[in-house]
Amino acid sequence: MGGHSIEVRSDVVVKRYRSSGYDEPGREWRALRLLDEHDPGLAPAPVTAELAADPPTVVMSRLDGATVSGEITGKLVDALAEAVTGVQQAIPRRVLERVPPRAGHPVELLRLVRERAAAAEPDPAIAEAFRAASAWVARPALAEQLARPGTPVFGTGDGNIANYLWDGTKVRVIDFEYSGRSDRAFELAEVTEHIAVWENDPAGMTAVLERLELTAEEAARLTECRRLMALFWLLRARKEIRSAQADRMLALLEPG
Structure with missing residues (x-):
């Protein structure tokens, strides 16, 4: 199913999606927001999202x-x-x-x-x-x-x-x-x-x-x-x- 590229920076991770047939960017962004609200720290924190961009991009916090x-x-x-x-x-x-x-x-x-x-x-x-x-x-x-x-x-x-x-x-x-x-x-x-x-x-x-x-x-x-x-x-x-x-x-x- 699909694929993506990852750019790891000092404080954040930038994820760019090569496929969105399953609404991968939207699913990821929704998950990060929900988990950050209800159990912060369990997953990366959401930073920004450009879901309509080409390619769609989600930026999240970098975890240890x-x-x-x-x-x-x-x-x-x-x-x-x-x-x-x-x-x-x-x-x-x-x-x-x-x-x-x-x-x-x-x-x-x-x-x-x-x-x-x-x-x-x-x-x-x-x-x-x-x-x-x-x-x-x-x-x-x-x-x-x-x-x-x-x-x-x-x-x-x-x-x-x-x-x-x-x-x-x-x-x-x-x-x-x-x-x-x-x-x-x-x-x-x-x-x-x-x-x-x-x-x-x-x-x-x-x-x-x-x-x-x-x-x-x-x-x-x-x-x-x-x-x-x-x-x-x-x-x-x-x-x-x-x-x-x-x-x-x-x-x-x-x-x-």
Whole structure:
């Protein structure tokens, strides 16, 4: 989806958008303003925006910290859990109801994954995982399950681990191009199953997820959303990581 260029200055970051098909500049600017109002410091502060410019531009404050990398252990686990939860729950429900849905929805992703799975010619090394995942994703009731509304939250729309900055004490969040109103299980699946998370740490965000309290309904929906995300990444995985992604797919398909 799209792209952008970044100019890092001493006190601000200038983001210029090469694509606006999903209203990326508008989504980012809205997210920065809302988070700055309701949980200042969790994300960059909004400075200025030229949404009608060519290219559209958003200027935001520059945050301390470096991209999360390496093992997700110790204090980082709690800080990530706090940041993930903070973004999702910062915006009051009455305000969130007026926020447009994030780019992408579980049912849309299901449709895309079904199409790609039907057209794919999988590597023999991942044949077992692909057969099992194809059988799961073809279930007629799955679309109905995913269409049911989950717990409403604000979603970043992007689970890339590079969007989390760690200064040794606190994690802050960047990149809201696809953000909007979403549901908790889908957003948690996005951040736990993103391929960059598993490439960073073979244990992924497992420890972070264990810090979060979910209702029985959220946990059941999360399982299906994680499977959906895992299959999406299995279909896109590079050859050198395809086997590991296949193993994760099979693990997620095991009965709970």
